[in-house]
Amino acid sequence: MAEVSAATDVPLAVEMEPVQLVAPDGAATSEDRYTRDLPPETLSWLYELMVVTRDLDGEFTNLQRQGELALFASCRGQEAAQVGATASLRKSDWLFPQYREIGAFLLRGITPAQMGAVWRGKWHGGLGFTERCCAPISIQIGTHGLHAVGAAMGAQRLGEDSVTLAFLGDGATSEGDAHEALNFASVFKAPCVFFVQNNQWAISTPVSHQMAAPSIAHRAIGYGMPGIRVDGNDVLACRAVTAEAAKRAREGGGPTLIEAITYRMGPHTTSDDPTRYRPQEEVDHWLARDPIARYRTYLQSVGVWTERLEERVAAKSMRLRTELRESVVGSDDFDVAEMFDAVYHDITPELVRQREELLAELAKEA
């Protein structure tokens, strides 16, 4: 048994070997602390979400290449981590995403049009995310972990048993705000789950250059919270460890730091060229550990995968891709006056003046 923190009663050790329920070849592992036995409809739902996430992600990249989007940050390769992390939560549990979490957004019912508005350059942050208990995306790295902690402290004060989940990346864990978030969460026993998608690269900076700790999860020891490593390309494992962390948080046990080991198969964004900093052999290694192919093989082995499921998923993908394309191509920009009107609840006299100035300028041009 590992030594236990006297202050927080959590183990002062982190297992290096990530939790894995399904091996890269699609076979069930010997891991028996967590269950793989979910209802067939849950298993196929997870599959659908992952495939649709990937397809929609591809459509986003296409649209950017066609000049319809200003930029796009792909989540290709991270579908299992995002879908798995979000799948066990309640829809009233607040999510605090970074910006690459299409899988989580889809699961919450955020539409392609709502996501696309950011990358089209129509509006910052995303549209209507908060109606789905999801914060707007955060381009500032790691800063939103604190919002997740604050929202969790709010939940404590409302007497709820809800939790919050912050998606961080490996790069974000170097930011000061990530440290402050972990520390505050631990001190206040905030019902908060920190889900770090360690996709190995922060643009061109590898994890090995991000920190000298044994792993990201090991940092949890210093905060007095459980740290757990999980195979981020194993959707069932990601779901299981997040469910465990969320349960613990709901019961007043405080936060957990989860490190999901995954891989950013694509570039950082459509503006990036990863061939400048990482070898193709590395990419090939991870392509062979594709989270979707692995899960499909597993579902076949347990008799959940069917041709019909594949058709249903393909149809849904097509529908959402079309929805995205139609919401983006040729879509109207917002009224320029809104950029003044949305700044304050009560617009200031100075902004009224400046709004009139711009409108007059536009009227002159027209």
Place this chain on the structure above:
Amino acid sequence: MTQIIERPAMNGDDAPEPQSPLLTVPRMAPTLTMAQAINRALHDAMAADERVLVFGEDVAKLGGVFRVTEGLAETFGEQRCFDTPLAESAIVGIAIGMAIRGFVPVPEIQFDGFAAPAFDQIVSHLAKYRMRTRGDVDMPVTIRIPSFGGIGAVEHHSESTESYWLHTAGLKVVVPSTPSDAYWLLRRAIVSRDPVVYLEPKRRYWAREAVDTNAPGLPIGRAAVRRIGTDVTVVTYGSLVATALSAAELAEQHGWSLEVIDLRSLNPLDFDTVAESVRKTGRAVVMHEGPRTLGFGAELAARIQEELFYDLEAPVLRATGFDTPYPPARLEKLWLPGPDRLLDCVQRAMEQP
């Protein structure tokens, strides 16, 4: 957004007046220091709305290093007034998360210089959250920051930070100059649905005045004419309002009549009051503690000449601190703008050909 607690419609300017807890008792106006008035405002705001939370470094058990938050934890419990670890970015960051869940956080940054670590949360998130959610999420956060110099403090305890916040769209910035104003500006800041940076002039913490907690003062966005005059308009705020008023007494000996405008609210700015005064006097001097370059005086001088050029008898002048780091305590009296620096400007304005 999911509103767990139903919030009444309120905002900073056209909102119903903040509720007084003393409505049923006879009117009374206790004499309070500014520090006590702020404390009273926090008490009353917390009593009026259970969503109001006060937190920061040393605010609960100690009652704040200036005792401004004294008694709040005892009265309202540690869920509503609590001490945090030392991390200013986190103090503002958790306030944002709480606001998302419908709370009304009133975090304290212990000293002006310690606002720097919170800059990213304030500028990148707090100020922009409404815009970034296309108006879906209110950020009714009031950040209290004991501010400005003149108390012989150590480094990083005497800073003027207002220009940073004023250059950030989405924030309101207010600075009280009297105990009454401190009380009512804070009450109004707390009910504002927009984030407010509330800068407390430490130098005036111990100034006393009768504070009528039943008679709401001017709203945010309105300036106060503290002294009526005919020759020169002095535009200032915070601790320098008292400096300007004493300079106005001295000016009389020279036969100069100063009108003193206390801005109270730097954003939104009540330029109408400034303009009305400058049209009358034809001369304006702006006074603030912070460095001259890109201080609020630069904005005011620009605006006055843009809109009132043909009413001016003299250039708009600035009596300010210098473009140096805030000096060591032994030198601060020489650095800070006082009556002499202001009167030099007044003289230059009056002696224009």
